[in-house]
Amino acid sequence: MSNLFDLTGKVAVVTGASSGIGIQFAKALAEQGADVAILARRYDKLQEVSKEIEALGKVAFPVKCDVTNERDIEAAVNTIVDKFGKIDILVNNAGTASSGSIETLTEAEWDKVMDINVKSIFLMSKYVVKHMKEKNYGKIINTASILGAVGSKNAPLHVYNASKGAVINLTRGMGTSLIQHGITVNAIGPSLFETEMTKDTLFNEQYLKVYNAVCPAGRPGKSGELNGALIYFASDASNYTTGQILFVDGGWTAI
Numbered sequence: 266m267s268n269l270f271d272l273t274g275k276v277a278v279v280t281g282a283s284s285g286i287g288i289q290f291a292k293a294l295a296e297q298g299a300d301v302a303i304l305a306r307r308y309d310k311l312q313e314v315s316k317e318i319e320a321l322g323k324v325a326f327p328v329k330c331d332v333t334n335e336r337d338i339e340a341a342v343n344t345i346v347d348k349f350g351k352i353d354i355l356v357n358n359a360g361t362a363s364s365g366s367i368e369t370l371t372e373a374e375w376d377k378v379m380d381i382n383v384k385s386i387f388l389m390s391k392y393v394v395k396h397m398k399e400k401n402y403g404k405i406i407n408t409a410s411i412l413g414a415v416g417s418k419n420a421p422l423h424v425y426n427a428s429k430g431a432v433i434n435l436t437r438g439m440g441t442s443l444i445q446h447g448i449t450v451n452a453i454g455p456s457l458f459e460t461e462m463t464k465d466t467l468f469n470e471q472y473l474k475v476y477n478a479v480c481p482a483g484r485p486g487k488s489g490e491l492n493g494a495l496i497y498f499a500s501d502a503s504n505y506t507t508g509q510i511l512f513v514d515g516g517w518t519a520i
């Protein structure tokens with residue numbers, strides 16, 4: 266039982282690791298023993314995160330990659346496999362949000378959010394799964410959202426709803442197809458956590474008052490509160506769990 270969550274010797278890839286939840290995920294995986302390749306567009310930020318991972322005694326590998334660009338992704342995956350020889354864990358975490366309803370969103374905003382939040386998971390997984398299949402082992406974890414399962418009456422986020430709904434059912438589709446190859450695919454559905462994405466839009470007094478009144482926990486999530494779900498899905502503790510969505514949301518989706 267004590268070794269069930271140990272990631273020593275594993276190689277993890279985390280997208281969107283230059284900020285917010287991705288940094289937390291990369292560090293949590295390193296704390297459990299994994300070496301971690303971290304991907305994002307801002308290389309300077311990735312270098313800072315690398316230092317934090319290395320301070321934990323693990324290998325960090327920063328790779329500049331736009332996860333909407335197939336050529337970038339193919340090159341990034343090849344570089345990581347050349348360096349480490351394998352990829353055990355893929356965390357598809359990069360994401361963005363665009364507030365607004367179907368009446369106010371532009372086509373460009375729609376396409377951008379769908380590309381970053383959904384197409385990226387398709388492309389990253391396409392290039393990583395072939396290496397996982399060779400080893401008959403893999404753990405894919407997608408960052409979804411409560412807003413892929415429910416709406417948000419007080420702050421319309423319609424393209425975000427559509428994108429995270431797609432992440433949830435893509436997780437089920439991939440999870441059921443890939444388990445026969447020893448690869449599990451699961452998703453984490455956070456509610457509200459303070460990051461670059463949310464700090465200016467949702468972390469204001471007016472919105473938090475509404476959020477705290479609705480959320481059974483009466484507060485947003487704290488840094489580190491997603492890590493338990495991540496390590497469960499990233500480790501052998503979840504070998505018979507696939508296609509599942511774990512909402513880490515202070516009870517929001519249970520109301």
Ligand SMILES: NC(=O)c1ccc[n+]([C@@H]2O[C@H](COP(=O)([O-])OP(=O)(O)OC[C@H]3O[C@@H](n4cnc5c(N)ncnc54)[C@H](OP(=O)(O)O)[C@@H]3O)[C@@H](O)[C@H]2O)c1
Nearest residue numbers: 281283284285286305306307331332360457458460461462
């Ligand atoms: N914070 C919340 O309350 C919350 C709730 C539910 C779900 N989520 C989800 O959690 C994930 C992480 O979000 P966060 O809150 O940590 O936001 P964040 O701080 O804004 O981080 C977003 C990350 O995605 C990366 N990214 C965006 N577009 C990219 C692209 N084209 N190519 C490569 N990387 C890209 C960014 O890196 P670069 O800009 O350097 O490329 C950054 O590292 C997202 O999927 C988000 O939808 C967040």
